Amino acid sequence: MSSSTTTQERPLGLDPEGTVHVSHDHHELGFLRKYIFSVDHKVIGIQFMLTGFVTLLVGGLLAMGIRWQLAFPWTEMPLIGKVLFPETGGVATPEGYTMLFTMHGTVMIFFVIIPLLTGAFGNFLIPLMIGAPDMAFPKLNMLGYWFWWPGIVLIAMAFGAEGGGPAAGWTAYPPLSTVEAAAPGSLSGQNLWLLSLTFVGVSSMMGAVNYVTTIVKMRAPGMTLFRMPLSIWGLLISALLQLFALPVLTAASFMQLFDRVFDSGFFTPPDVVINGQRPEELGAASGGHPILWQHLFWFYSHPAVYIMVLPAMGFVSDIIAVHGRKPIFGYKPMAYSMAGIAGLGFIVWGHHMFMSGMNPTVGLVFMTATIMIALPSAVKVFNWLGTLWGSRINLTTPMLFACAFVSMFIIGGLSGIWMASTPVDIYIHDTYIIVAHFHYVVFAGSVLGIFASIYHWFPKMFGRMMNETLGKIHFVGTFITTNAVFYMMHQLGIAGLMRRTADPYAYETYAHLQPLNQFISYSAFALLGFQIFFVVNFFHSIWWGKRVGRNPWKANSLEWETPSPPGHGNFDKQVEVYRGPYEFSSPEIEEDFWPQAAKV
Amino acid sequence: MFENLSLFPETASRIASEVDALTFFLAAVSLFFVVLIAGCLVILSLRFRRTRAQQSEQIEGSLALEALWTVIPLIIVLCSFGWGAKLYYEMRTPPKEGMQFYVTGKQWMWKVQHPTGQREINSLHVPVGETILLTMTSEDVIHDFFIPAFRVKADTVPGMYTSMWFEATKKGTYHLFCAEYCGTSHSEMIGEVVVMDPADYQEWLNGQPAGKNPIESGKILFENLRCDTCHAAGSGQRGPDLAGRFGLPARLSDGQTVLFDEDYVRESILEPNKKLSAGFQPLMPTYQGQVSEDQLLHLIAYIKSMTDSEADSE
Numbered sequence: 086m087s088s089s090t091t092t093q094e095r096p097l098g099l100d101p102e103g104t105v106h107v108s109h110d111h112h113e114l115g116f117l118r119k120y121i122f123s124v125d126h127k128v129i130g131i132q133f134m135l136t137g138f139v140t141l142l143v144g145g146l147l148a149m150g151i152r153w154q155l156a157f158p159w160t161e162m163p164l165i166g167k168v169l170f171p172e173t174g175g176v177a178t179p180e181g182y183t184m185l186f187t188m189h190g191t192v193m194i195f196f197v198i199i200p201l202l203t204g205a206f207g208n209f210l211i212p213l214m215i216g217a218p219d220m221a222f223p224k225l226n227m228l229g230y231w232f233w234w235p236g237i238v239l240i241a242m243a244f245g246a247e248g249g250g251p252a253a254g255w256t257a258y259p260p261l262s263t264v265e266a267a268a269p270g271s272l273s274g275q276n277l278w279l280l281s282l283t284f285v286g287v288s289s290m291m292g293a294v295n296y297v298t299t300i301v302k303m304r305a306p307g308m309t310l311f312r313m314p315l316s317i318w319g320l321l322i323s324a325l326l327q328l329f330a331l332p333v334l335t336a337a338s339f340m341q342l343f344d345r346v347f348d349s350g351f352f353t354p355p356d357v358v359i360n361g362q363r364p365e366e367l368g369a370a371s372g373g374h375p376i377l378w379q380h381l382f383w384f385y386s387h388p389a390v391y392i393m394v395l396p397a398m399g400f401v402s403d404i405i406a407v408h409g410r411k412p413i414f415g416y417k418p419m420a421y422s423m424a425g426i427a428g429l430g431f432i433v434w435g436h437h438m439f440m441s442g443m444n445p446t447v448g449l450v451f452m453t454a455t456i457m458i459a460l461p462s463a464v465k466v467f468n469w470l471g472t473l474w475g476s477r478i479n480l481t482t483p484m485l486f487a488c489a490f491v492s493m494f495i496i497g498g499l500s501g502i503w504m505a506s507t508p509v510d511i512y513i514h515d516t517y518i519i520v521a522h523f524h525y526v527v528f529a530g531s532v533l534g535i536f537a538s539i540y541h542w543f544p545k546m547f548g549r550m551m552n553e554t555l556g557k558i559h560f561v562g563t564f565i566t567t568n569a570v571f572y573m574m575h576q577l578g579i580a581g582l583m584r585r586t587a588d589p590y591a592y593e594t595y596a597h598l599q600p601l602n603q604f605i606s607y608s609a610f611a612l613l614g615f616q617i618f619f620v621v622n623f624f625h626s627i628w629w630g631k632r633v634g635r636n637p638w639k640a641n642s643l644e645w646e647t648p649s650p651p652g653h654g655n656f657d658k659q660v661e662v663y664r665g666p667y668e669f670s671s672p673e674i675e676e677d678f679w680p681q682a683a684k685v
Numbered sequence: 686m687f688e689n690l691s692l693f694p695e696t697a698s699r700i701a702s703e704v705d706a707l708t709f710f711l712a713a714v715s716l717f718f719v720v721l722i723a724g725c726l727v728i729l730s731l732r733f734r735r736t737r738a739q740q741s742e743q744i745e746g747s748l749a750l751e752a753l754w755t756v757i758p759l760i761i762v763l764c765s766f767g768w769g770a771k772l773y774y775e776m777r778t779p780p781k782e783g784m785q786f787y788v789t790g791k792q793w794m795w796k797v798q799h800p801t802g803q804r805e806i807n808s809l810h811v812p813v814g815e816t817i818l819l820t821m822t823s824e825d826v827i828h829d830f831f832i833p834a835f836r837v838k839a840d841t842v843p844g845m846y847t848s849m850w851f852e853a854t855k856k857g858t859y860h861l862f863c864a865e866y867c868g869t870s871h872s873e874m875i876g877e878v879v880v881m882d883p884a885d886y887q888e889w890l891n892g893q894p895a896g897k898n899p900i901e902s903g904k905i906l907f908e909n910l911r912c913d914t915c916h917a918a919g920s921g922q923r924g925p926d927l928a929g930r931f932g933l934p935a936r937l938s939d940g941q942t943v944l945f946d947e948d949y950v951r952e953s954i955l956e957p958n959k960k961l962s963a964g965f966q967p968l969m970p971t972y973q974g975q976v977s978e979d980q981l982l983h984l985i986a987y988i989k990s991m992t993d994s995e996a997d998s999e
Contacts (some may be wrong), residue, residue, distance in 0.1 A: 179869045254866050260843060261826040261868055267792070268826075268868045354844020355955045356973050359825040360792070363974060372956060375827060375842060409733070415746035440829060440840045440865070442847035445777040449770055456762045460755055466722060467754040468746075473729040475744055480734055488730055492723045499715040502762065506711060506769035508704050508776055512836045515829065515864040581694045581833035583864050586872035594860050670743050 122231075124223035125653055129230050130209030131546060134539075137201040138620075140237070144192035145613055150177070150185045156599070156606035158588050169244075182587035183252035183268075188244065190255030191278065194389065195285045196237065198527055201535050202396040203289065203327070204230070207296055207320045209546065213644035213651065214317050216305025216660045216682075221298040229291035236284035239277045248272030254585065256382060259352035259375045263344040266360035279342045286335045293327035296320055305643065305682075307662030311420070312681065314642045314666040315413065318420045319399025322427045323392045329431070330392075334385035337378060344373075352378045376441055383434035391430040393527050394494070395423050397534030398465060401487040403666070404541050405472050407640040408484035410677050412667035414471030415464075422461035422468075429458045439507050440514050448507060455505035462498045466491060477670070477677075482556030486537030489564050490530055497525030500575070515585070518578030524571045533563070536619070543623075544637045548649040549630030555622040562615030569608035573601060639678045642666045646682050697859055697880065698835035699852040700776055705836070707768055714761060776837075779850035783816030787899060787982045790821070790828035790841040792867060793874035798979070802898035803890055807876035812886040813856050819849045820947060820985075824978045829865035832878055838864055846947035846985075853880040903987025906980055910972065924969060925962045928991040936963040950985050 114123075123129060146165050153162045154177045166175025169185070177185070208226065212219050220226045244250045251274040253262035261267045262275055300321045304313070313321075343349040350370030356363065357371075365371055406413045413419060435443065435451030443451075469491045478484065500522040504510045513519065536559075543551045582595055590596045636645040643662070647655050660682045668679035696702055786809070787798040797809050811817050821830055823841040830849065831838040839849045863874035881889060897905070907913055915924030935945040938961040943949055952959060954976065957969035976984070 179872070183866070183869065183871075252869075258827055258865075261866075264826075356976075356978075357823075357825055357843045358977070365973065372959075374844060376845075410735075412743060412745050414744060415751055418746065418751050440838060441827075442840060442842060442845060445774055448773065448777075452770065452773070453766065456766050459762045460758055463758040464751065464755055467750070470722065470725050470729065471744070471746070471750065473726070473733060476729075476733045478730050478734045480730065484730075488726050492719075492726050495722045496715075496719055499718055502715070502765060503708070503711050506707060506765055508700075508769055508772040508836075509708050509711060511776065511838050512704055512708070512833070514838060515831075515866075576692050579694075580692045581860075583831070583862060585866040587869075588872045591872050592860060592862075592875050672743060 122227060124219070124227045126208045126212050126220045126223065126226060127546070127651060127655075129226055130205050130207075132230055133200050133204030133208060133233075134206075136233070136237070137197055137205055140192055140196040141201075144189055144197050145616070147185055147189040147192065149609060149613060151182070151189060152606035152609045153177075154182050154185070154587065155589065156603040158590060177587070179587040180249050180252055183254070183585070184244075184250035184274075186585060187251050187254050187278075188240070191240065191251075191282075193527070194255065194393070195282060196240065198393045198531050198535075199285075199289060199389070200233065202393065202531065203292055203296070203320065203323060204233070206316075206396060206400065206535075206538055206542070207292060207324070209542065210316055210644065211296055211299055211320060212303070213545070213647060213655055214314050214642050215300060215303060215308055216643045216656065216662065217299060217303035218654045218656065220295050221303055222295050225291050226295050229288050229295065232284055232288035232291060236281045236288065239281035239284065243274050243277035243281065246272065246274035246277055249274060251275045251278035256386070257341065257378075259341065259344065259378050260354075260357060260359065260364075263341055263352050264357075264359045264364055264369075265345075266362055276342060276345055279338045279345075282338050283335055286331050286338070289327050290331050293324040293331070296324040297328065300324075305660045305662055308643075308681075309662075311417065312662055312665045314399070315402040315416070315419055315423075316396070316399040318423055319396040319402075322423050323395045326388045326392050326395075326427050326430065330385045330388040333381055337381035337385070340381075341378065344369075376438070379438050379441060380434070383437045384431075387434040387437065388427070388430045390523070390526065391427055393531050394534075395427065397490065397531045397538075398423060398494075400538040400541070401490045401534050402469070402472075403640075403642065404483050404487040404537050405469060405491075406667050406669065407541070407638050408479045408481055408487070409473055409476035410479070410669045411472055411476035412665075412669055413468070414474070415468040416665065416667060418464055419468050422464040425461035426458060429454055429461070433458065436504060436510070439510055452505055452507050456502065459498065459502055459505075462494075466495050466498070481540070482551070482553060482560055483537045483541035485557070485560045485564075486533050486540065489560070490534045490537060493525055493529030493533060493567070496572075497522060497530055500525065513578055515583055516578040517574045517582050517584055520584050521571050521574035521578060524574070529567050529571060533567070536560075536563070539623070541638070542644075543626065543630075544633045545644055545647075545649050545651070547627050547630070548632060549626050549628075550633055550637065551626040551630060552622050555618050559615060559618040559622065562618065563612065566608045566612035566615060570605050570612060573605045573608075577601060577605075636680075639676075641668055641678055641680045643681055646680065695834040695855075695857075695859065696836075697853055697855040697857065698832075698837070699854055700772075701834065701836045701854075703772055703775075707765075707772060710768070711765060714765070779818050779848060780816045783818040783850060784811075785818045785820065785899075785986070786811075787979075787986070788819050788821040788830060788841065789978050789982070790823040790825075790830070790863065790867075792825050793863070793870040795828075795830070795861065795863075795874070795876050796979070798899060798982070799890065800898060801890055802896045802902070803893040804896070805893075807861070808879060809861065809876070810879045810881060810886060810889050811853055812883040813853050813880050815883070816850060816852050820982065821847050821849065822978055822982070826867050827865050828863045828867050828874065831862045831864035832859055833862070834859040835878075840865055844951075846951070853878075856880050856882065899983045899986035900990045902980075903983035903985070903990075906976070906983055907987055910976070912984075915969070922965075924965060927988050931989045931991070937961060938963050938965070947985050950988055951981055954981065954984065 150165055161175040170181050253268055340351040344351050348369035351373040352375050353364055353371045353373050355371040402413055433455040436455045439448055540551055633649055635649055662681045666681055670677045671679050784800050789796045795807050798804050821841040823843045828841045835851045837849055837851050839847045857880055859878045861876035861878050916927045918926045930945050933945055934942045936942050954972045958967040961967055
């Protein structure tokens with residue numbers, strides 16, 4: 086591969102003349118090579134982002150479907166009902182509802198949040214922030230994006246699969262997911278779901294290999310590990326998590342696929358009678374164990390939560406430092422605590438399984454590890470507060486979203502301690518508290534972090550600013566409605582309402598919770614509505630936003646040394662790094678910022 | 686809009702108020718930190734906004750503060766851990782004596798058998814103030830037995846047994862749910878737990894067709910399936926004598942040891958040669974497809990009840 090030889094010639098991201106390729110000395114590529122099958126990390130990042138917006142809309146509409154059913158069960162669902170349930174005239178069916186929440190979870194995790202954080206921002210930011218002309222393996226990078234597409238196509242096909250879409254939940258617990266008689270959508274839908282996840286996994290794996298290699302091998306001269314912005318730390322650690330955890334999920338998915346297609350019976354215990362039939366009578370093997378899947382699945386899927394939050398933590402740290410004009414408080418503790426969260430993240434998967442008959446001694450080990458995650462999380466939160474102390478805050482839209490991330494993450498983090506406290510978890514397991522908890526982490530946390538990052542790096546991506554007024558309306562609307570939706574879910578959970586029930590009012594106990602559910606649903610519709618401000622702002626600003634120069638935020642890290650937007654090859658001058666990324670308000674110089682690449 | 690909004694479930698078991706106490710402790714801790722941190726965020730971002738602050742200070746960090754905000758949360762989480770762990774053991778360690786019920790989950794219903802043999806579906810009648818032990822499994826997919834008012838919940842997993850115990854403290858009718866998503870009609874897999882005076886419970890039992898109790902049924906099965914030809918005392922050397930072995934470690938032919946528990950009995954009936962008892966030949970045929978989940982529970986109940994003295998007397 087040619088890239089390996091060029092890397093040797095310019096080992097730290099620079100060619101012998103001291104400059105790297107810039108767009109004008111590069112022969113013009115056709116539209117297809119430039120925007121569609123591009124090997125340029127920035128284009129690939131933006132491809133991930135735009136595709137992620139489409140999938141985010143799909144996932145969001147699925148959520149609205151869920152909310153409609155919970156607020157107004159068995160009534161005609163406006164707009165999306167006709168598309169999803171044509172045979173009933175737009176009224177959800179129990180099978181259809183199970184498909185809704187299965188697909189909502191799958192789409193949001195595998196097609197929105199992970200690709201937006203690692204695919205979009207990982208791609209766009211890593212080479213720019215470490216001073217490299219591109220990724221270590223540009224073609225592998227392109228392949229990573231295009232391997233995501235079969236996943237998208239397969240999951241889209243799964244909606245219309247014979248027998249209904251996948252409906253075993255995003256956790257796909259066997260035997261519900263493996264024995265066809267057990268669940269609707271167990272025909273081809275679940276197979277498509279498993280294949281789709283495999284493609285997404287391969288895509289993420291290609292990205293992760295690339296990110297780690299690039300960060301380790303291609304940093305500009307002077308860019309030591311502890312001069313890297315925290316964004317890069319977050320992306321590096323989450324890429325490592327993917328490298329170690331993803332193979333387990335891929336293997337487990339294949340085992341489940343084998344169970345379904347070749348009747349292998351990895352997860353089928355002997356002598357179950359499902360829907361009046363023993364799988365053995367239909368020629369399937371048995372003798373496996375359904376709990377095995379849970380171990381394998383959560384061994385990936387718990388670290389996946391940290392894959393979804395660590396990059397956002399890094400981005401938010403950078404944004405707070407830049408817009409607060411102050412060095413990050415405790416830079417090294419911030420980096421170490423991310424590593425601590427990741428390390429502990431590998432030994433806590435059992436807390437998803439406290440209910441599954443686990444020996445209490447084993448449970449205690451998982452309980453200890455889980456509760457310990459509170460410590461690095463607390464370190465991060467207090468360091469963010471420390472950063473704000475004595476700062477000089479520019480309350481821009483990215484800063485508002487970043488502060489919102491901190492306050493929302495603390496709610497999601499604290500409710501995590503409830504789950505780590507097993508006796509309490511026994512009550513709240515599978516209730517709406519769990520739903521509230523992980524939405525505070527991955528929506529109110531990660532997604533608000535993604536918004537902060539978009540507003541912050543948009544000028545670098547497109548050379549124009551996003552509109553501040555629209556941004557602030559978007560922020561206020563999103564912040565209020567997010568809390569209206571997800572805080573109230575805690576109340577539902579304390580009242581005992583369980584998740585994943587198509588009709589929570591089938592029993593009169595919970596009939597009185599319907600008004601609360603309606604309030605949540607109205608808030609959710611408003612939450613979706615407020616995103617219009619974002620969409621308009623984003624696309625309007627691409628073409629008509631205010632033009633900016635290289636460094637509109639007066640930030641220090643290397644991406645701001647490049648033209649906005651950067652040309653092919655990124656840097657049009659030699660970059661060398663002389664200091665860390667957070668030299669704001671240094672008494673040694675007059676300006677209140679001191680770029681990493683500035684010699685004096 | 687919100688009249689009759691009961692946002693907290695009833696408290697009707699011995700363990701429930703202890704769980705609630707821990708919940709309230711965590712709620713208080715959470716509330717304190719949310720208010721502290723969100724408050725700090727708001728105050729700091731107003732106090733230090735650009736128009737008011739002239740020049741920001743270049744503070745890089747502080748080891749003392751890092752230590753402080755690691756140690757204080759550590760103390761708090763250790764408290765909640767200690768409290769939680771103690772309660773967890775209490776909840777997971779059933780009392781020795783109690784009324785043994787059997788529960789089988791199935792899409793989409795709960796099947797219950799009383800110690801005296803009465804059966805019911807989607808309802809569970811229990812006397813107040815008695816320790817109720819449940820041994821649970823599932824016929825098909827994973828379900829989860831959840832009684833909110835008692836703060837108890839446990840998965841029922843096909844192919845293995847889970848257990849649960851509770852002591853109801855208040856008469857009344859409480860809700861019973863399946864909490865683990867189990868397919869299309871998951872939200873309709875609901876039932877009720879009726880807590881009665883012991884006398885009323887006895888009367889209720891008398892009004893039900895009793896049939897045989899699980900141990901008797903198991904004994905009959907044990908004979909009908911000809912288990913007794915190899916597994917009774919003095920039946921020869923083909924299979925191990927099962928009397929008095931339940932709950933003790935069992936040595937296997939490959940030198941390992943397993944606990945002789947419900948799961949081991951089930952596995953040995955369905956896959957007899959997987960964990961062969963030490964000193965025996967792999968002669969036993971499989972009983973796959975010949976015994977239902979209910980019958981397996983009966984066999985377990987009987988094997989559990991076999992004591993050395995009983996076996997001797999036979």
